[in-house]
Amino acid sequence: MTATPDRPQRQPMDSIDERLILNVGGVRHETHVSTLRNVPSTRLSRLSETHVQSRQQEEYFFDRHPAVFNSVIDFYRTGELHVPLDVCGAVVKRELDFWQIDEFQIRACCWRHYRVYIDNQRILEAYNTNLGIEHDDCSLDDLTGWKRFQMKVWILLDHPRSSRAAMIYGITSFFFVILSILGFCLETLPSLRPQSVTALANATSRPECDGKARDQMLRWEPNIFLNIIDIICTVFFTLELICRFTFAPNKLKFIKSAMNIIDIIALVPLYVQFVLNIIDIEYCYMSERLVFEVMFILRIIRMFRIFHLVKHYQALKILVCALRASTHELLMLLIFMIIGMLIFASMIYYAEREDVVNPGKTFATIPVGFWWAIITMTTVGYGDVFPKSSLGYLVGAGCAVCGVLMLALTIPVISNNFTLFYTHVRSRSEVPKGTRIKSPEEVVLEPIVTMQRKHSGCFIHKCVVRNPRNS
Structure with missing residues (x-):
C-alpha cells in the first residue's frame, strides 16, 4: 500500500502531544505520536496507536540500520523521503520494506542513485540466471548408471x-x-x-x-x-x-x-x-x-x-551477455540511425542536385545517400562519396554532429553493462569455493521471513520494551 503523508485525525490533546522514544540500532529518537501518524498504514503509525492505547511511557528498540532510519523519521516529519547516498540501494530497499514505506516516495534528487541499484540488480539477475542454467545442466546430483556417465x-x-x-x-x-x-x-x-x-x-x-x-x-x-x-x-x-x-x-x-x-x-x-x-x-x-x-x-x-x-575466454561470454542486456539501447541506436539516414540522405540528394530536373553526379539517387549518411554518422568516412556544394557541406556537418551525439548517448550504456558484468564475475571468482553468495532478494526478504517465523502476529521486529518506571 502506498504510504503518503496525510493530515492526522483530531485526537485529544494529551495523546497528540504525547511523546515516545525509538531506539534504532543504538541511536535514540524522541518524537511525538502525531508525527508518526502523518504516514498512515505503516509500521510506526500502528506503533503509535498501540502506544496511545497502552498509556505507558515506553522505549521501543529496533535492531535496524540507524542511518536509513534518519531518513525514515525525517519522512514522517517533513513528508519528503531522501535516502543517504553512502548506503547501498539494497540496504535502503530492505529498510523501506521493513518500515512499510513505498519506495516511490523517494524524491527525484535521490531516485537516480537508488535506481542504479535496481537496474544493476535486474541486469545481474539475468546474468546469474544464465549461470544458474549452465550449472543446472551439468549437475550430477541424483544421477546413476548411464545418466551419470553421460x-x-x-x-x-x-x-x-x-x-x-x-x-x-x-x-x-x-x-x-x-x-x-x-x-x-x-x-x-x-x-x-x-x-x-x-x-x-x-x-x-x-x-x-x-x-x-x-x-x-x-x-x-x-x-x-x-x-x-x-x-x-x-x-x-x-x-x-x-x-x-x-x-x-x-x-x-x-x-x-x-x-x-x-x-x-x-x-x-x-x-x-x-x-x-x-x-x-x-x-x-x-x-x-x-x-x-x-x-x-x-x-x-x-x-x-x-x-x-x-x-x-570468459571475457567474450561477458561481452555477449552485455550485448543481450543492452538490447533496448541497441534497438534505440538502430532506430536513431535509420531516422538520421532517411533525413540526411534525402537532404543531401536535394542539396547536391544540378538543377530542379537533373540530380547530382555524386548523389544520383537517395539510396546512394543512405550509404553516405551511414558512413558519416558512424564517423568512418571512406571518402568514396562526399558533398561538393556549400549547401551539401552544411548537410554533411549536421550529419556528422548528429552521428557523434547518437553514438555518445548509447555506446556508454553497453560499456557500462560490460564493466558491471566483468566486475561481478571478478568478485565472484575471488569468493572461496563452496561459499554460496546470496541473491539481493534473499538479503531483502530474510529479515521479514525471520520476523514472521519468530514473531507471528507481531508487527515489531526484534522489539524490546523498556519501561523506565519499572527499571
Whole structure:
C-alpha cells in the first residue's frame, strides 16, 4: 500500500502531544505520536496507536540500520523521503520494506542513485540466471548408471573449465578450429589457390548435360596440402559432433543450438565434394558456376567456428551477455540511425542536385545517400562519396554532429553493462569455493521471513520494551 503523508485525525490533546522514544540500532529518537501518524498504514503509525492505547511511557528498540532510519523519521516529519547516498540501494530497499514505506516516495534528487541499484540488480539477475542454467545442466546430483556417465562425458565435452581433462580437450578442439580457419585463409593465396582443371570425359561413359554429350568438363582441384588439412579437420569435427550429440542430455536443445548448426553446415562442403567426385553426373554439376558459389559460401561458414572461443575466454561470454542486456539501447541506436539516414540522405540528394530536373553526379539517387549518411554518422568516412556544394557541406556537418551525439548517448550504456558484468564475475571468482553468495532478494526478504517465523502476529521486529518506571 502506498504510504503518503496525510493530515492526522483530531485526537485529544494529551495523546497528540504525547511523546515516545525509538531506539534504532543504538541511536535514540524522541518524537511525538502525531508525527508518526502523518504516514498512515505503516509500521510506526500502528506503533503509535498501540502506544496511545497502552498509556505507558515506553522505549521501543529496533535492531535496524540507524542511518536509513534518519531518513525514515525525517519522512514522517517533513513528508519528503531522501535516502543517504553512502548506503547501498539494497540496504535502503530492505529498510523501506521493513518500515512499510513505498519506495516511490523517494524524491527525484535521490531516485537516480537508488535506481542504479535496481537496474544493476535486474541486469545481474539475468546474468546469474544464465549461470544458474549452465550449472543446472551439468549437475550430477541424483544421477546413476548411464545418466551419470553421460553427464560426466558431457561436462568434459562442453565445459572446458570443469577439469584438467576437459581443458586439454577444449584446447585440442580449439586448435583444430584455428587450423581449419587458417587453411581457409591460406587457400586464397595465389600459390595455394584452388585450380580449375579441364578434364577429358571417358569416351564410353560421356555424361549428357541438357541432352548433349560433353568431351571436356571443368573440375575444381584444391591444393593437396590444404586438402589434407581440410580432411583431417573434417574427420575430427565429425567425430566430435557425433560424440557430443550422443552424450548430450537434451538432444532437442543440442540440435537447436546455433553453434551446433554452424558446425553441421561447415561439414557439408567436403562431403558434397566427396560425393560429386564419385558419381558420374559430377561433370554436369561441377561445370555449373552456381555450384561453385554455393560451395564457397558454405566454406565461409567455418569462420563462425571461432565463436567456440566463448567457452574458453570468459571475457567474450561477458561481452555477449552485455550485448543481450543492452538490447533496448541497441534497438534505440538502430532506430536513431535509420531516422538520421532517411533525413540526411534525402537532404543531401536535394542539396547536391544540378538543377530542379537533373540530380547530382555524386548523389544520383537517395539510396546512394543512405550509404553516405551511414558512413558519416558512424564517423568512418571512406571518402568514396562526399558533398561538393556549400549547401551539401552544411548537410554533411549536421550529419556528422548528429552521428557523434547518437553514438555518445548509447555506446556508454553497453560499456557500462560490460564493466558491471566483468566486475561481478571478478568478485565472484575471488569468493572461496563452496561459499554460496546470496541473491539481493534473499538479503531483502530474510529479515521479514525471520520476523514472521519468530514473531507471528507481531508487527515489531526484534522489539524490546523498556519501561523506565519499572527499571
